[in-house]
Amino acid sequence: MRIKTIARHLAVTGLLLGGIGLATSVQAQDATTITGGFDVGPGGFPKNFNPLAATGGFTWLSTYFEPLVIYNAELTELEGDLAKDYKVSDDKLTYTFNLAQESWHDGKPFTSKDVRFTLELARNKASGSLFAARLGDIASVDAPDDRTVVVKLSKPNGSFLSILSQVMILPEHALAAMSPETLATSTWWSTTPVGTGPFKFKRYVSDQYVELAADDDYRGGKPKVDVLINRYFESPAAAVAALRAGEIQFTYVEPDDAVSFKSDSNFKVIEGASYVVNYIGLNQKVELFRDVRVRQAIMYAIDRNAIIESLYGGAAKPANCGYVAPHLLPEGLEPYAYDPAKAKALLAEAGWDKINGDKPITLLTYYGSPQAANVMAAIQSMLAEVGINVVPRVVDTPTYNGIVYKEGTPDWNAFAMVYAGLQNGPNPAGISPGLNKSQIPPAGFNTMRIEFDDLSAALDAALGQTDPAKIDQSWQQVCKVMNKDLPWATLWVANRYGVASNKLRDFVWTPAPAGGPYAAHPERWDIQ
Helix, strand or coil: CHHHHHHHHHHHHCCCCCCCCCCCCCCCCCCCEEEEECCCCCCCCCCCCCHHHCCCCHHHHCCCCCCCEEECCCCCCEEECCEEEEEECCCCCEEEEEECCCECCCCCECCHHHHHHHHHHHCCHHHCCCCCCCCCCEEEEEEEECCEEEEEECCCCCCHHHHHCCCCCCCHHHHCCCCHHHHHCCCHHHHCCCCCCCEEEEEEECCCEEEEEECCCCCCCCCCCCEEEEECCCCHHHHHHHHHCCCCCEEEECHHHHHHHHCCCCEEEEEEEEEEEEEEEECCCCHHHCCHHHHHHHHHHCCHHHHHHHHCCCCEEECCCCCCCHHHCCCCCCCCCCCHHHHHHHHHHHCHHHHCCCCCEEEEECCCCHHHHHHHHHHHHHHHHCCCCEEEEECCHHHHHHHHCCCCCCCHHHHCEEEEEEECCCCHHHHHHHHCHHHCCCCCCCCCCCCCHHHHHHHHHHHCCCCCCCHHHHHHHHHHHHHHHCCEEEEEEEEEEEEEECCEECCCCCCCHHHCCECCCHHHCEEC
């Protein structure tokens, strides 16, 4: 019944999408080249080269930049990267990092001064860094010798190491002469960047591909392939066509394509939880969504199970807060089961006809796949049935970021509602930048300008919890408040899929939020 219902919703909107567009092939590759669509799909961020401004794309960025610490490939624990090891004081206020012996790609030595420079730059809003508020608890960064960094916090922060896993360390000698404002828009990132990773930046062919060359002196060993190429594609479908044609050896794929690859012995399908909660963001600067009854009505109006069954093939779990992991879910959550009659009643109580009625509301997204279009079409139709008229608008990620992160007084109606995603793990603190009132842009990712006191208090309490026995309970309280106050209309957490050619050896890809980073060890990747 639900599949028929969802098909009816999609038929009403006329937005079932399909079609494949082939991307132009790059140069012929030799036997020691691996080419992939590393920025395809929701974990990518094509044509962004600045890791301080990255909201995704770390799968690729981490092939030539590196953080101090990094998640293992299973996303179960953090391990050292540029920090070969680290210690945390009992009071969770002092972090001591012992650095690996490494050189920058231009031959200059990597030292503790580079780490101090990077953290100071990342905390500076003028640099365009999205980490400024997230690193706001840093009280001091000391470099007592070339191989040691000591970071002291003003208060305990349970997400600190997880945040550091996405802060790519940058070369002081190459960037210190630039002002933070200049650095934010510098062409250095896409022309002559210098990192410490297993591959060196070689060239960017505008809008087509990025090419890296092996760093023969990498501390983890000389990479097994000479060249690594990241191809750009207009859509996952175009990347799939290139994969089938043998032009690339890896890409993210939509669930429907994953099914077709499973029966093809030439490829390996990689499946895993996304650790990303998809949600409809309700801009709190727009009067329409101030009344919690309106937010509740949106939840009741959307048949999430029908969408999961028909458009995700069952490969997703409904989310009634920012989490779906059992240890983070308290008892007694409101399930917001599909109930359009209840949605209509709540809207009537809230006076929706006077608040907005059938006036169109923009539903903005950066998800450009056919699957996402079908999801938005279904949501559009379901909301229309209860009297909410949304108009989907799809833009690329840079355009989306330019709209929602705009400083000053943006056009709030340009993103009154968004269909988006934010990581909900592996560290549960990952949702704090999107919900905490201290994280309003440009400080963080709270693009919906949510300033709910109870929610921020719950998030701050969980972030500051140092007793391991109470940590899960603290995040359960965050879930409980989210479920009650509905800062977002939470939808689901879906699985994600990658497909790799069987020609690849020791290749690692994990469907991580924002593309990671995680310990993929690109220096070990090989190809037949």
